[in-house]
Amino acid sequence: MKNVVALLSGLIFAMGLGLSGMTRPDVVKGFLDITGEWNWSLMGVMFGAILVHSIAYQLIMKRKSPILEKEFYLPTKTSVDSRLIIGSIIFGIGWGWGGICPGPAIVNLASGSARAVIFVLFMLLGMKVFQWFDNKVLSK
Amino acid sequence: MLPILGGAIIGLAASILLLFDGRVTGISGITSGVIKSETPDKSWRIFFLSGLIIGGVLLRFFRPEAVTIISGAFNYDYALAGFLVGFGTVLGSGCTSGHGVCGLSRFSVRSMVAVLIFIGTAMLTLFVFKTFRGVL
Numbered sequence: 001m002k003n004v005v006a007l008l009s010g011l012i013f014a015m016g017l018g019l020s021g022m023t024r025p026d027v028v029k030g031f032l033d034i035t036g037e038w039n040w041s042l043m044g045v046m047f048g049a050i051l052v053h054s055i056a057y058q059l060i061m062k063r064k065s066p067i068l069e070k071e072f073y074l075p076t077k078t079s080v081d082s083r084l085i086i087g088s089i090i091f092g093i094g095w096g097w098g099g100i101c102p103g104p105a106i107v108n109l110a111s112g113s114a115r116a117v118i119f120v121l122f123m124l125l126g127m128k129v130f131q132w133f134d135n136k137v138l139s140k
Numbered sequence: 141m142l143p144i145l146g147g148a149i150i151g152l153a154a155s156i157l158l159l160f161d162g163r164v165t166g167i168s169g170i171t172s173g174v175i176k177s178e179t180p181d182k183s184w185r186i187f188f189l190s191g192l193i194i195g196g197v198l199l200r201f202f203r204p205e206a207v208t209i210i211s212g213a214f215n216y217d218y219a220l221a222g223f224l225v226g227f228g229t230v231l232g233s234g235c236t237s238g239h240g241v242c243g244l245s246r247f248s249v250r251s252m253v254a255v256l257i258f259i260g261t262a263m264l265t266l267f268v269f270k271t272f273r274g275v276l
Contacts, residue, residue: 003187005160010191011198013153013165013237018199018206020146022236025210032259032266041143046240048147049154054245056155066162073162074246077233080253087232088239088254092261094224097217097269100210101236102229103167105222106189110196111207115215119222126226127172134230 002068014107020045023107025099032096154241157188166238167192168229232258 021027021041030039065071095101100108100119108116154165161184163170170188173179199206210218229235232254234243239258243251 002161002184005156006163006184006188007191007194009153009157009161009165010188011195012156012191013150014192014195014199016146016149016151016153018146018195018203019149020143021206022146023196023199023206023209029266032263033270034263035267035270044143045147045150046244048144048149049151049241050147050245052148052151053154053241054247056151057158057245060155060159063159066158067160069160069162071162072158074164075233075243075248075250077250078248080250084232084250084254085257087228087230088257089261090224090228091232091235092228092258093265094221094226094228095236095258096262096265097224098221100218100221100225101167102171102225103192103235103237105225106167106171106192107196107199108207108210109193110200111210113208113210115210115218118215119210119218119225122219122222123226124171124175126223126228127168127230128175128226129223130227130230131172131176 005068013103016049017104017107020048022101023104028095028099028101028104032099150237150241151245154237154245164238164242166234166242168226168235169233169238172226172230228258 017023022045027039027041030036031042098119102123105116105120105123109120157163157165163184170185174182174185174189196207225235234251234254239251239254244255
C-alpha cells in the first residue's frame with residue numbers, strides 16, 4: 001500500500017510539473033534570466049505548491065504518525081553548514097546551465113530524447129561520485 | 141493561472157506522500173537513496189520515481205509540449221549540467237522540491253538559505269552564459 005501511494009504521489013507530482021511548465025527548460029530559463037523578458041511562472045509554481053503544502057503540513061503534523069507508517073521521516077539537520085552552501089552553489093550552476101532540476105529531468109525521460117536520458121545518467125553519476133567522495137575522503 | 145494550479149498539484153502530491161508514508165518529497169534525496177547501497181527501504185522510492193515517469197508518459201498524450209522540449213541530439217552541456225545537478229543536490233541535501241517546496245513549507249531556515257543560494261547562482265550562471273556564449 002505504501003508503494004501504491006508513492007506511485008500515485010509521483011504521478012500527481014509529474015502532472016503538476018508538466019502543467020506548471022517546470023518540465024520545460026525554456027520556461028525555467030525565462031524565470032532565471034533576470035536581464036531578459038522575465039517569466040514569472042516559477043514564482044507562481046512555488047507560491048501554489050507552498051500555499052497547499054504548508055497548510056497541509058500543519059494539519060498532518062497534528063497526527064501522531066502517518067497513516068501507513070509508524071513515524072514521520074523529516075529532515076533533522078538545522079545548521080547552515082558549508083555542505084549546504086557549497087552544494088547549493090554547485091546545484092545552482094547546473095540548474096542555470098541546463099534549465100532542468102531532478103524532478104523535471106526524470107519526468108522528461110518519458111520523451112525518450114537523448115538529451116533527457118544523458119542528463120539523468122550524468123545526474124546519477126554525479127550523485128554516485130559524491131557518495132563515493134563523501135565515504136572515501138570527507139568522512140575519513 | 142496554470143503555473144499556480146500546477147504548483148498546487150505539486151503541493152498536493154507532497155502532502156499525500158507525507159500523510160500516508162510520512163516521507164518528504166525531495167526528488168534528489170529519493171533518487172540518490174535508490175543508488176546508495178546502504179539505503180534500507182528502496183521500494184517506495186522506486187515506486188515514486190516510476191510514478192514520475194508514468195506521469196511523463198501521460199503528459200505526452202494530453203500535454204506533449206511539456207515533455208518534448210529538451211529533445212535533440214547528444215550535447216555536452218546537458219551531460220555537464222546533469223553531473224553538477226546530481227553532485228550538488230546530494231552535497232547540499234536537496235533540490236527545488238526538497239528545499240524549495242517541502243523545506244519552505246516547513247519554514248526551515250536551512251532550506252531558505254539553500255533556495256536563495258541556488259536560485260541566485262542559477263541566475264548568475266545564466267547571465268554569464270548569455271554574456272559569453274550569446275545563448276540561453
